[in-house]
Amino acid sequence: MRRRTLLISGMAGIALIGGGCSAPEEPPPTGSKFRSPSPLPSMDDSVRQELIAALQRTQTVPYQYTVKSDLTRGDWLEGSGAVDIAARRYRSTINSSGGPLPEVLERINIGTDSYARRGGDKKWVRLDMSRVSAKSFAYFDMADPIGLVKFISTVALAERTGPHGYSGWFNPNGIDDPFLPVGAPSLYGFGLRGTPFQVTTDEHGWVTSLTLTLTDPEDSGKLTMTTTFSGHGKPLKIAAPARSATLEADDFWYA
Template sequence: MKQRATLLALVVTGSLLFAAGCTGEAEPTRAEKPLQGASAVPSPTPDVRGELVAALQRSQQAAHRFVVRGGLPEGQKISGTGAFDPQKRRFETTVSISGGKYPSAGSRIVIGTESYGRSSAKGHWVHVDLKRIEPDHPFLRFDWADPTGLKKFTSSIVSVDRTGPRTYTGRFDPDSKGATPFLPVGAPTIVSIGTPLSPFVITTDDQGWINSIKVDLSPSKGPKLTITTTMSDHGKTLKINTPAGAVEAAESTYRN
């Protein structure tokens, strides 16, 4: 059988910019042996994958903060933080990529249809009207349905086992359909093509919110990549405001 070719390409996009009650008292009864030949009713098999998917969807639909740390192809490393409130349509992220040939950094704030980006901590903010952006714009497009890649990651899960009260392990398909990056969760910058099914470890807190998502990727060249996304403050009010002093983007920005 021919082995699939494996390719991991790095893409740094401009987006960096019940108990039932009973009445009466029953007479106590003695325990009786089961009748010969009687078969026990099997317990229903737990739907572990459905359980994990429900937890991921619940976290994706609630306001939360996230932190991303890990390795990227070609010896680069990624570090990022952000917050996402899908109900109020507010999103912010700051991501830096270090090492390798192309280090970069950037921040982005999106409120409704207004996007603000800057390329460094000391740079000025630039405002872009998302209503004017074409859906296939390679850098400035923004998908409110899945800005962190969590939704797409959830759909990519192939198998799951529960390995602890709050721990799930399994495999997912990291292929980027349509060459759209969805990894790392929280800072999608990797386009993965032809990569085999890869392992993940996901933990939840005592309230069922997603705590962390750790994935391992195996490029055809170079060492294994481990990337971890941690999530917190689920359902809490997040302060994501319009940055002061933003300047308007040049008209050429809107041309794809």
């Protein structure tokens, strides 16, 4: 398997669970070589606080999302999902171009029950997250399923670009877990400094899109990561798979 600067952590763990026949592999070395395109400018902190409040508001209600992201070496991923933090329910389908990720990965979380399967598989594999170490790369954090909370904590500067727009810079150094792209957390951000982002909101103040632009360390190109949000506050129907379509994860995931 070829190595890249990305650590596909949580999603790689699911892929191995779905395999059901081999012990977990050690993840690749952490850290990335992404570099800052330019120094941080000086901006009004009140705008940053305003943006953070808008992002945090999204976490308080059910919502749906899509994600589309460039990865290194020309790889990419895209997908969609739905989140209800208060009800502790989540579902997603992520499609990737290759590398260490399966082509299609589906996940459903109901409380501490995590179900995952590769595209084409008929059976889901259930993992009890209350028994999985938070340090395991198979662990799934239902408090921050798409990496939005971690992104919010990295917002360093922001300015308004219009009545429904913001631009700014985020600094993910110090975040120990992968959270990029938002919507399919798979990339550690060590070494990123002053990386730009853009946010749009609707007429009600709900965040509708988040776009990050990173510099690819391998070919000096740009990696664009875009997450869209919709259906804010609308009820979601997220149910566990039928018991007849579910297998239990191997015991080694609880070691």
